[in-house]
Amino acid sequence: MKRLVKRLFITGQSGFVGLAFERLRAHAVAGQGWELVVADSPYDLLEPESLQRILQQARPDAVIHLAGQTFIPEAFRDPAHTLDVNLKGTLNLLQALQHSGFNGTFLYVSSGDVYGRVSPELLPITEQQPARPQNPYAVSKAAAELLCYQWSCNVPWRILVARPFNHIGPGQREDFVISSVARQLARIKLGLQEARILVGDVDVSRDFLDVEDVISAYLALLEKGQNGEIYNVCSGKEYLIRDMIASMLYLTETDAVIAQDPARMRPSDLRRVRGSNQKIELATAWAPQIPMQQTLLNVLADWEVRVTAENAPP
Template sequence: MRVLITGAGGFVGSGLAAWFRQEGHEVTGTIWRGDRTESPSGERAERPSGERMGSDGETGPALDVRDADAVDRLVARVRPEWACHLAAQSSAGLSWRDPTLTYAVNVAGTHLLLDALRRLSPGCRVLVTATSDEYGRVDPELCPLDEDAPLRPLSPYAASKVAQEWVARTFYEAFGLEVVITRAFMHIGPGQPPSFATADWARQIALAEAGLGAAVVAVGDLSLAREFGDVRDVVRAYRLVLEHGVPGEPYNVATGRARPLGDALGILLDLARVDMEVRVDPAKMRPADPPLLTGSAAKLERLVGWKPEHRLEDTLADVLDYWRARVMADAPGDRSFRHDRGARESRRS
């Protein structure tokens, strides 16, 4: 199959591109090109035009999904049989600071891509990746949420993804474009940008271990309860929904289990090789964050038998190891960690 993946340099996109290549598909993955050297989803890109490198080493043609002519040219060249639309402004925090960018990328960009696909690559099957943030503030007694729960977005990001879903459904209803939709609940893993909590904490710990930062973790509201899915489980779900999902239908990608953010921080602190102080940073508090958000993936399980496979403790260990490697690779000269795990454990005994 010829597969087009927008946002292939991002956190989930790079893993999805690798999955398809391992299956033997012909993959074209686009990397962010816009006004910023770092994309909203954390892709690291150079400013010159041409090929770019994403956050996980993924390379591909640069694409700004707001550029209709560029989108048309790409689709006409690739003529994909499958397309996965992951390019997005995916930070709720950034969406409050730059709502115009958020709506332009997530809503208008989706429209431009789907319109190009239905005109220039008829018969293409499309995955549009939405988000659990669309559910917004919910009654805890209703959790875990299924796909019929009301959508009550609480940020410009969440509102843009609700609109994105309606754009996708419109193209299915009006033109018969086979669009399937996922709503992923919170997921983490190696390669996630530090605009997200667990990656931010792991990066701060890795910097402190390397002697490049203070032994302080700045945090927001640790009482919020969220799912901690593993990005590798999410990639597997996206692949299955693309091939087997019912067009026009949304599918939750969820573990069904929520834990306070403080639990995840505690696991990372136990893994740290230095003692870290925890400080609340008011700048990391987001307005209108729902206190609890967890979903049911029963619909997805019925469709393809999908279930999450990774433990939170293992995922967080991988996240911290990723940031240790990143910090050491980016640090000037050779540095060694100031303490090893044995030293930390001996202090506790």
Template sequence: MHKNVSFGLARLLLSGHFDYSLRTKDDKEETTVKNIISSSQGNYSSFLEVSGTINSLIAKGGENHLRVLITGVAGFVGSHLADFLVSQGYEVWGIVCPGSNYESVEHLRHNVRLVRCDVRDEQAVKKALVDSSSQYIYHLAARTVTFESRRCPRETYEVNFLGTVNVLEGALALKESPHILIPTSAEMYGDVSAGRAPLEENEIFRPLHPYAVSKVAVHYLIQQYVRVHNLQVVEARAFNQIGPRQKLGFVVPDFAAQLAKVALGRDRNEIRVGNLKAQRDFLDVRDAVRAYVRLCEVGRPGEVYHVCSGIGVSIEDILKTLMKFVDVPVNVVIDPEKLRPIMAPILIGSNKKLVRETGWTPQIPLETSLRETFEFWLKNIEQEHTKGEA
């Protein structure tokens, strides 16, 4: 689809599968860059320096590639989106919050230009957008954990709503209007009766917590900027996304991490859970980011698209599947502290509009997503244990 431009610096300098116009003519600079790569292995402090050098080289010869900017690139979805876009030959810029952990994109340190920026900082966001001059912007930076939004509503509103205002205002400052994708959430629908599933994009909002309220506000913000400023913004309304790298605070990684500890003999043979009767629509994050890219390319500005599997699964069935990966009996304990005060009993979406307009379909089976998430936590916990013994 795009010119095959290799954005990994090692490939850029060593592979021979690139346009020689991307090479710097100064052999000393190439040598210096190679030394930077070597010295930066596993060193986060060198991450931004290396990525900056990469893009300096690309800028000298790369006029035929497409540039994208991802806010929240070090997050769960952002890191998988960066993986996919790099594999497709895009030049990727990513915004990371100062002080955040870059571990999820550490493997991309030679492929992504990182910019430290708090999305609540209007001027910093504007500068990042102007500097990158991206044709595509994926605004993923957000506070997403629902129970944390109840504890810290102000921060949730500031990051999710004001951060989006700053991105949209920054886009207005660009010479050419970019294609923008902004995810919202099925949590906006709130308390929905089982008889209404699967939900269409025109379902009314019944938000039950500050996170959901913030996303309802973002929805109307998108509508305003599309209608008043003619920005090319598409809203991807996401249901439950799962997969490797998802942090604790969500049901699947919470279950997987507990069971991984049991499997490794690091904890007693029990798992503590909340409400198992709720039904949700689960989609592998790698399928989700493919949908995001299609929507950013061909989605209609101002339109809402459900990004989901279209299949409802109970939390209890998710637990049963994960427990199959553990070779020892596990006792399930209902923990009152994990029972949320208000929780929508069912959230299942229809993806018909997304499929019809983009040709996208989900590819990764639920059990594969769950197994790979479990294996991620096995590896993660084992590594933490090894570090602790060192």
């Protein structure tokens, strides 16, 4: 019997996770019965007509809403735009789906950042922890979560929320710490900069997860997540950034000085972060599969290719 293929539409396909979906669709997405539908023309979350046009073409069975303003320093610089894109843009998308007759599953990708500063004695962070956002980006995500919950009570289709914690992998922008260090190591290896790595605060911990594990979690939620529910997407482990950098130096056999750059320090930075993934594991049987060393090797190899291409002669 031929397996029914369902149509999956992802907003933000040109972003970090969206591009990772594109790389994986040959095996990870299609292998789970999904056909990734690509937008046939540009659209804007703040232009409802463009969303309606795209959705009429895509006719999705499920939507993963990744698009938005995701960079925290930019959110501090322009909080109004961040709220417009992340809250009003989500409302526009929900209304466009309703207008198109959508009757599938909508997964809103929020952020573990909505929890704000959590005391160490309360780690790991569960979904029962209240949202106490510390920056405009997290405020916009928490607000959109509430919007999605309200809609989940009033429409006949499933709406659920994922709260991913820090995720890393090939293709990430250099604004993020592990990606930034990998780029600098690639430049050192190619003789393009001195053996000195500029960093922000490295004596903080984060819950890092490979982007491919993040994608598999989202697909698991499409299949088994419950309407109106929120799920952490995280490793459940705590990684000190200083230790991550030391691992990257070891893997590249590089001897470099670590230097703090004041421009890379972020306001309201959290000291320790570790999430609980028990709820999603119980609901879907999902669990992280990719070892951190493999993730770091993938990031380092990706930046070596990118830096080499950036500096290739014309």
